[in-house]
Amino acid sequence: EAGVVQSPRYKIIEKKQPVAFWCNPISGHNTLYWYRQNLGQGPELLIRYENEEAVDDSQLPKDRFSAERLKGVDSTLKIQPAELGDSAVYLCASKRQAWDNSPLHFGNGTRLTVT
Amino acid sequence: EDKVVQSPLSLVVHEGDTVTLNCSYEVTNFRSLLWYKQEKKAPTFLFMLTSSGIEKKSGRLSSILDKKELFSILNITATQTGDSAIYLCAVEAPTSNTGKLIFGQGTTLQVKP
Numbered sequence: 001e002a003g004v005v006q007s008p009r010y011k012i013i014e015k016k017q018p019v020a021f022w023c024n025p026i027s028g029h030n031t032l033y034w035y036r037q038n039l040g041q042g043p044e045l046l047i048r049y050e051n052e053e054a055v056d057d058s059q060l061p062k063d064r065f066s067a068e069r070l071k072g073v074d075s076t077l078k079i080q081p082a083e084l085g086d087s088a089v090y091l092c093a094s095k096r097q098a099w100d101n102s103p104l105h106f107g108n109g110t111r112l113t114v115t
Numbered sequence: 116e117d118k119v120v121q122s123p124l125s126l127v128v129h130e131g132d133t134v135t136l137n138c139s140y141e142v143t144n145f146r147s148l149l150w151y152k153q154e155k156k157a158p159t160f161l162f163m164l165t166s167s168g169i170e171k172k173s174g175r176l177s178s179i180l181d182k183k184e185l186f187s188i189l190n191i192t193a194t195q196t197g198d199s200a201i202y203l204c205a206v207e208a209p210t211s212n213t214g215k216l217i218f219g220q221g222t223t224l225q226v227k228p
Binding site: 003004033035040041042043044045048056091098099101102103104105106107108109 | 119121124147149151156157158159160163165203205209215216217218219220221223
């Protein structure tokens, strides 16, 4: 089966500019996650979707970050405006169901550099 | 607050050495512990552990969980340069029927030829 697909792989922007990341989860996976991974750290959850509903967005900085998962398949994560501290790798992951006993599958991530 | 702590944070060994990576956790509602390997891109799944004392093995890698002492180890025997990566430990600790995964900081392993 095809894995989780993310684009772009890399993005370099100036601070205060907007940026968007896209994720296509594995077919049939209802649960979708966005994680942020800072250099030298483990991934930290930003938001989790069950189908098209955001069920856990407590770690999402809502003043500048937004996400959507229209139709419960693809998802986009947006930052507007970006700050220097947003430089990180943004990982998307999916799972068939949140409660099933299976691991998360990750995409290759988008490496964001804010200058 | 739920947390996952890995040690060491970094490790340099030579090919052929055996390494042990550690992961300890404090969570309120443990469900499973997972190990991932991350090279330059996506974390790739290695093991999922749910029961204490049962070793999971895949080639030169093995892992075991101790739910009483709240830790897990990942062993790599006869290391190769291709084992160089960041090894991530994550604990699934749902508060309801959710798949919340809490990651440790990772252990960066470098295997020298």
